Amino acid sequence: MKQIKLTIDNKTIEVPEGTTVYKTAKEMDIDIPVLCYMDLKDLNIENKPGGCRICSVEIEGRHNLAPSCSTYVSEGMVVRTNSMRVINARRTVMELILSDHPKDCLICPKSGTCDLQNMAIKLGIREIPGQEYAEVSTYRLDTSPSIIRNMDKCIMCRRCETMCNDFQTVGALHAVNRGFQAVVAPAFEMNLEHSPCTYCGQCVAVCPTGALTEVDHTPKVIQALSDPAKTVVVQTAPAVRAALGEEFGLKPGTRVTGKMVTALKNLGFDYVFDTDFAADLTIMEEGTEFLDRLTRHLKGDREVKLPILTSCCPGWVNFFEYHFPELKDIPSTARSPQQMFGSIAKSYFAEKIGVDRKEMVVVSVMPCLAKKYECQRDEFKVDGNPDVDYSISTRELAHLIKQANMDLVDMPDSEFDAPLGESTGAGVIFGATGGVIEAATRTAYEVHTGKELESVDFKQLRGMDGIRSASVDFDGLEIRIGIAHGLGNARKLLEEIKEGNSEYHAIEIMACPGGCIGGGGQPLHHGDSNILKARTKAIYEEDEEKTLRKSHENPYVIKLYEEFLDKPMSEKAHQLLHTHYFGRKKKVFEV
Amino acid sequence: MSSVKIELRKDQVEKIHAFCDQCGNEPGELINILHRTQEEFGYLPAEIQEVIADKLALPVAKVYGVVTFYSFFTMIPKGEFPISICTGTACYVRGAEKVLSEFKKLLDIQVGETSADGKFSLSCLRCVGACGLAPVVLVGDKTYGRIAPDDVKEILEEAGGARTRGQGD
Known part of the structure; x- marks a missing residue:
C-alpha cells in the first residue's frame, strides 16, 4: 500500500494511505481527545460520524478545522493538534455540548465513569456562556426491565x-x-420494552454519558440483606471475577475470585454460591440433550432438529424469539445457569436448610443486563415468586462493596460455600466465547465414547473471531461445531440454518463481544478491546488451575442428581431446569 | 410524533411492495420509496413504515428516523382542506405570523397537525411567487391574498363551513 508522509505537531511520520489523522496521531502518542469516536479494533466496530467535533485539528491550507477521526491523511499534510485556534475551538464545542446538558452530575449514575464529565475535566471547563438561552430537553424517561433511557x-x-x-x-x-x-429512540419513539431490544446492554456499555444506564437493583439487595427474616443467597457468574477488580483499580485480567467471595460474605449474604455450579449442571442437561438429538439423528430420525443451539445467553434468547421465531424449537431447552441456579436454590437447597422459598432471596451477580429481564420472565416463577429475585451487574456489585467501606484489593481470599459453590473448570469458561461449547464437548465426548479425554483443552474452539468453526473427533465421528459472538454474527449462522445450509451439529452463541466477559454489565472498557482479551485470559487461567475440569465430575452435581433430580433430562429435571420459547415479534399496532 | 392507527388492505400492501420492487428493494432507495408512498397515500403512518421496513429488510427504527428527519414526510394525514400560509420574506413582514396565529387559535392545532374532524391541516411554505398579494394563504388550490387576522374566520367558513372554536363565542 502507498505510504503517505505528513507532519503532525512538527513531527514527521509515514503511514499507509487511507489512515485517518486521528489514528496517525495516536501512533505518535499524541492523544487527540474524542467523544463520539469509538474504535473496537478486534471486533471491527468503528463509530466515526464526525459529529461532535471535539477531535478537530488545524490543517495547513484548509480554511476550516477538520475532524481528525474522519479526515484521511494526504501527502505533505501539515497538522496542528494543539494550536491556540484548535484549543479555543475545542473549548467552544465542549461549551456548546454542555449548554443543554443537565448539570445533575452529583446524582447521575454515570458520574465518575462518564466520558463527557472526563472531557469537561480535561478541558478545564469552568463556565458555560449563554446556557441561559439554551433549550433544555425534557424527554420522557424510558424504564425497561434492564435498561433506562434518559434522552436528556x-x-x-x-x-x-x-x-x-x-x-x-x-x-x-x-x-x-x-x-x-433529535434523540436516539426505538421506532415511533415507543418504549424499549415494545421494541426489538434484546437487553444485551451493548448500548449501555459504550454510552459516553448517563443517557443509557442499567436499572439499579442494589437498593433492593440492601433491603433484603437488612431483613433478618430473609435468607439471602448470592450466586456469581464466571465473567464477574475476571473484571470486578478493574472497578478497584486492579489491572484488567486480574482474577479476584477469593476476594469477591470474602466481600460478599462481609456484606452479609447468608450463602455465597457460584453460578459456575449451575454452569456444570447446564452442561449435564444441555450435553445430554445434544447427545440424545445426535443419536436419534444418526439413527436416521428426520424429525430431530440439528444443529442444537446453546441457550445460556438471555440476550441471544431474546434475539431469536424476536428475529427468528420460526427457529424457536432449535435451541436447547436447557435454562441458563442463572435460572438453573435459582430453581435449584429455591427447591433442593431451600428444602435442605428448611427455609420456605418465599423467605429466601436469591441474588445473582452478572456481567449482563439481559439477566435482569430474564429473572423476571413468568416461566421462571413459582406462584409469582421468582427463582432469582434480583440480578445485579458487576458494576453494581462494585458500588455495593464501596458503599460498605471495603476495598476489594485488600481482601483476603475465601472459598465459596457448599454445596452450590463447587464448580469445575468447565463451568468457569462459560464466561468467554467458545467456553460453553468447549465445556459441553469435554462432557459429551466422554459420555458418548466412554473414553477419558487425553487433553481437555480444545484450543480450536477459542479465539476472538466473530464466527469460528471447528471439528472435534468423537472417536471416529466428526462433530462440527460453530461459534458466534455478537448477534450480527449469530444472524449469519441462523440464516444458514433457515436456508437448510448449516453444516454444524452444535452452535454456541453469545450476544456480547468476547462472550460474557464483554457483557453489558461489566466495568466499562471505554473502547479498549485489550481489556476484553485480558479478561478472557484470566478465565482460561482459572480453568487451568482447577483440579476438576469436566462438569460431570463435579461431586455436588453428581450428588444433586442422586439425591434429587435422578438423572439428566428426567421428569424433575425437565420441570426445574428446562424451559420453552415464544415468538415475540408483534406488529406495531398490537402493542 | 403522533400517528393515526390504520389497518392496511391487501391491495394497499401490494402497492407498497410494488414501489419497493421497482426500486430493486434497495435500502439505499428508501427516500425514493417513501416519496412515492406518501404521494399515493398522502401520509406515512406507522403501519406503512413497517411494511416498507420489512420489505427492504431494514429496522423500522431506521425508517422512522428518516421519516422524522425530513420535514417533507408526514405521519399525519392532510385535512380535506390543507391550509398553507406563506411565511416567505414579503408575507412575513406584512404580518403572516399574526395570520398563522389566528389559524392556530381558531383550529386549535399546531403547524403540521390536522384538526380533529379531519377537515383542516396547517402548514407553512416559503413564497408562492405572489409577493404583491402578501400575506398569502392557500386553501387547497385556492389562493387568498392580502389576508388580515380578521379574515381568517371567514376563510374557514367559506372552505368547509366547519365549526371552529370561534363560533358561538
Whole structure:
C-alpha cells in the first residue's frame, strides 16, 4: 500500500494511505481527545460520524478545522493538534455540548465513569456562556426491565446506534427527529420494552454519558440483606471475577475470585454460591440433550432438529424469539445457569436448610443486563415468586462493596460455600466465547465414547473471531461445531440454518463481544478491546488451575442428581431446569 | 410524533411492495420509496413504515428516523382542506405570523397537525411567487391574498363551513 508522509505537531511520520489523522496521531502518542469516536479494533466496530467535533485539528491550507477521526491523511499534510485556534475551538464545542446538558452530575449514575464529565475535566471547563438561552430537553424517561433511557443526557454520538445496528443487527435504536428534538429512540419513539431490544446492554456499555444506564437493583439487595427474616443467597457468574477488580483499580485480567467471595460474605449474604455450579449442571442437561438429538439423528430420525443451539445467553434468547421465531424449537431447552441456579436454590437447597422459598432471596451477580429481564420472565416463577429475585451487574456489585467501606484489593481470599459453590473448570469458561461449547464437548465426548479425554483443552474452539468453526473427533465421528459472538454474527449462522445450509451439529452463541466477559454489565472498557482479551485470559487461567475440569465430575452435581433430580433430562429435571420459547415479534399496532 | 392507527388492505400492501420492487428493494432507495408512498397515500403512518421496513429488510427504527428527519414526510394525514400560509420574506413582514396565529387559535392545532374532524391541516411554505398579494394563504388550490387576522374566520367558513372554536363565542 502507498505510504503517505505528513507532519503532525512538527513531527514527521509515514503511514499507509487511507489512515485517518486521528489514528496517525495516536501512533505518535499524541492523544487527540474524542467523544463520539469509538474504535473496537478486534471486533471491527468503528463509530466515526464526525459529529461532535471535539477531535478537530488545524490543517495547513484548509480554511476550516477538520475532524481528525474522519479526515484521511494526504501527502505533505501539515497538522496542528494543539494550536491556540484548535484549543479555543475545542473549548467552544465542549461549551456548546454542555449548554443543554443537565448539570445533575452529583446524582447521575454515570458520574465518575462518564466520558463527557472526563472531557469537561480535561478541558478545564469552568463556565458555560449563554446556557441561559439554551433549550433544555425534557424527554420522557424510558424504564425497561434492564435498561433506562434518559434522552436528556444524550449527546447524539450515536455509538449505541452503531452497536445496536451494525454489530448486533437488532435495530432497536436509531436517531430520530432533527435539531434540538433529535434523540436516539426505538421506532415511533415507543418504549424499549415494545421494541426489538434484546437487553444485551451493548448500548449501555459504550454510552459516553448517563443517557443509557442499567436499572439499579442494589437498593433492593440492601433491603433484603437488612431483613433478618430473609435468607439471602448470592450466586456469581464466571465473567464477574475476571473484571470486578478493574472497578478497584486492579489491572484488567486480574482474577479476584477469593476476594469477591470474602466481600460478599462481609456484606452479609447468608450463602455465597457460584453460578459456575449451575454452569456444570447446564452442561449435564444441555450435553445430554445434544447427545440424545445426535443419536436419534444418526439413527436416521428426520424429525430431530440439528444443529442444537446453546441457550445460556438471555440476550441471544431474546434475539431469536424476536428475529427468528420460526427457529424457536432449535435451541436447547436447557435454562441458563442463572435460572438453573435459582430453581435449584429455591427447591433442593431451600428444602435442605428448611427455609420456605418465599423467605429466601436469591441474588445473582452478572456481567449482563439481559439477566435482569430474564429473572423476571413468568416461566421462571413459582406462584409469582421468582427463582432469582434480583440480578445485579458487576458494576453494581462494585458500588455495593464501596458503599460498605471495603476495598476489594485488600481482601483476603475465601472459598465459596457448599454445596452450590463447587464448580469445575468447565463451568468457569462459560464466561468467554467458545467456553460453553468447549465445556459441553469435554462432557459429551466422554459420555458418548466412554473414553477419558487425553487433553481437555480444545484450543480450536477459542479465539476472538466473530464466527469460528471447528471439528472435534468423537472417536471416529466428526462433530462440527460453530461459534458466534455478537448477534450480527449469530444472524449469519441462523440464516444458514433457515436456508437448510448449516453444516454444524452444535452452535454456541453469545450476544456480547468476547462472550460474557464483554457483557453489558461489566466495568466499562471505554473502547479498549485489550481489556476484553485480558479478561478472557484470566478465565482460561482459572480453568487451568482447577483440579476438576469436566462438569460431570463435579461431586455436588453428581450428588444433586442422586439425591434429587435422578438423572439428566428426567421428569424433575425437565420441570426445574428446562424451559420453552415464544415468538415475540408483534406488529406495531398490537402493542 | 403522533400517528393515526390504520389497518392496511391487501391491495394497499401490494402497492407498497410494488414501489419497493421497482426500486430493486434497495435500502439505499428508501427516500425514493417513501416519496412515492406518501404521494399515493398522502401520509406515512406507522403501519406503512413497517411494511416498507420489512420489505427492504431494514429496522423500522431506521425508517422512522428518516421519516422524522425530513420535514417533507408526514405521519399525519392532510385535512380535506390543507391550509398553507406563506411565511416567505414579503408575507412575513406584512404580518403572516399574526395570520398563522389566528389559524392556530381558531383550529386549535399546531403547524403540521390536522384538526380533529379531519377537515383542516396547517402548514407553512416559503413564497408562492405572489409577493404583491402578501400575506398569502392557500386553501387547497385556492389562493387568498392580502389576508388580515380578521379574515381568517371567514376563510374557514367559506372552505368547509366547519365549526371552529370561534363560533358561538
